[in-house]
Amino acid sequence: MSIESMVDHSRAETLRVLSHVQDLRTPSVVYSRHALTTAAQGLSDAVSAVFGSRGAVAFSTKCNPRTEILEQLAAEGCSFIAAWPRDVQHLLRLGVPATSIFWSGPLKRATDISAMRRARIVPVVESPSQFASVLLGCAEPGDHDVIGIRLHFTERSRFGVTIEDLSPHLRSVKAHGISRVGFQVHGLAGPWPPPCAHWAERAAAANRGHELADKFGLEVAFVSLGGGLPEPSEPAREAYMEAALPYLAAAHQVMSPVPRVLVEPGRFLVQWSGTMVASVVDVRHRRDAVHVILDLSFTSLASPTSTELAPVLLADGDRGPDRDLLFVGPSDFHGDLLCRAAGPVPNAGDLVAFPRVGAYQEAFAAHRAEPQLRIVTI
Numbered sequence: 504m505s506i507e508s509m510v511d512h513s514r515a516e517t518l519r520v521l522s523h524v525q526d527l528r529t530p531s532v533v534y535s536r537h538a539l540t541t542a543a544q545g546l547s548d549a550v551s552a553v554f555g556s557r558g559a560v561a562f563s564t565k566c567n568p569r570t571e572i573l574e575q576l577a578a579e580g581c582s583f584i585a586a587w588p589r590d591v592q593h594l595l596r597l598g599v600p601a602t603s604i605f606w607s608g609p610l611k612r613a614t615d616i617s618a619m620r621r622a623r624i625v626p627v628v629e630s631p632s633q634f635a636s637v638l639l640g641c642a643e644p645g646d647h648d649v650i651g652i653r654l655h656f657t658e659r660s661r662f663g664v665t666i667e668d669l670s671p672h673l674r675s676v677k678a679h680g681i682s683r684v685g686f687q688v689h690g691l692a693g694p695w696p697p698p699c700a701h702w703a704e705r706a707a708a709a710n711r712g713h714e715l716a717d718k719f720g721l722e723v724a725f726v727s728l729g730g731g732l733p734e735p736s737e738p739a740r741e742a743y744m745e746a747a748l749p750y751l752a753a754a755h756q757v758m759s760p761v762p763r764v765l766v767e768p769g770r771f772l773v774q775w776s777g778t779m780v781a782s783v784v785d786v787r788h789r790r791d792a793v794h795v796i797l798d799l800s801f802t803s804l805a806s807p808t809s810t811e812l813a814p815v816l817l818a819d820g821d822r823g824p825d826r827d828l829l830f831v832g833p834s835d836f837h838g839d840l841l842c843r844a845a846g847p848v849p850n851a852g853d854l855v856a857f858p859r860v861g862a863y864q865e866a867f868a869a870h871r872a873e874p875q876l877r878i879v880t881i
């Protein structure tokens with residue numbers, strides 16, 4: 504990857520986004536409402552094309568629980584999958600209806616279970632041991648009660664209940680007086696981007712869950728096909744639609760019957776909406792490379808995003824021949840290493856932007872920005 508040769512779309516989009524920011528100071532994250540809306544609409548187009556009115560988009564809030572993002576996605580008609588009760592409470596305070604919120608976190612404390620039930624939020628059971636506490640918190644169930652169940656169908660997942668273990672749990676759900684269940688089939692596939700066939704596997708797992716639910720006389724209220732969609736290389740509505748379609752179609756082809764279907768992406772929706780902007784605070788010529796020290800760092804160690812970091816140097820004038828550059832955060836420590844890129848050597852004071860970092864990164868960056876990270880929404 505080279506700064507100069509990086510994808511034109513990223514560079515063009517970065518310059519377009521930053522041209523809307525007055526008084527650009529660093530370190531900052533610039534969120535683009537337009538990019539978010541484009542992603543939500545493109546995905547919604549794909550979901551409707553494949554599943555018609557039975558399909559819906561649910562944003563995985565752990566990917567970015569920033570208020571502006573949740574509000575914007577709610578305005579676009581998205582539902583939400585929240586891992587933490589505080590995210591659920593946040594969504595309720597923003598006016599998102601309980602019917603559009605699912606609670607699927609691995610930690611389910613008794614007090615949270617009661618609070619979620621009072622708020623009529625559907626809990627998704629993520630392990631066999633969670634059934635007892637969720638059912639206990641569901642005394643005198645009513646028609647509104649639905650229990651979601653995450654299915655363990657891929658070796659790469661640590662979560663869920665296997666199909667082989669499912670029957671006794673469905674029996675106890677039924678015995679408890681609950682008549683509706685939902686299935687969540689999120690799981691990682693291995694290499695990135697995941698093969699579409701993995702979505703067919705998800706749908707097959709949901710079918711098997713559905714068959715068993717039928718046996719116990721339980722209605723299947725929803726199937727959530729999970730997240731992990733690879734976002735397109737350009738932030739255009741049609742590009743989002745085209746990126747998602749093969750995955751959804753692969754699932755649809757296998758799914759029988761088709762209940763209410765959710766897709767629950769995180770990064771697919773928000774990745775393009777976030778651009779981080781840093782200042783070069785120092786340039787150190789070292790034996791291995793030229794170290795470009797920035798006033799901002801985020802995580803390349805945890806690598807939670809699907810996109811390779813592609814820095815855009817926001818500087819005019821001749822900067823000399825390309826060199827091997829290492830972009831590092833303010834502590835110049837190996838955990839702060841952002842990326843390696845070939846490009847002209849910047850000067851202290853130049854600005855560097857990192858497009859496509861709207862997913863997962865802000866929370867990490869907040870701890871590694873000096874001065875404090877500034878958030879701008881355009």
Ligand SMILES: Cc1ncc(COP(=O)(O)O)c(C=O)c1O
Pocket residue numbers: 563566584607689729730731732767768769770771
């Ligand atoms: C249950 C669940 N759903 C959806 C997602 C979103 O995944 P992605 O950001 O890959 O779309 C995650 C992310 O970890 C998850 O755990």
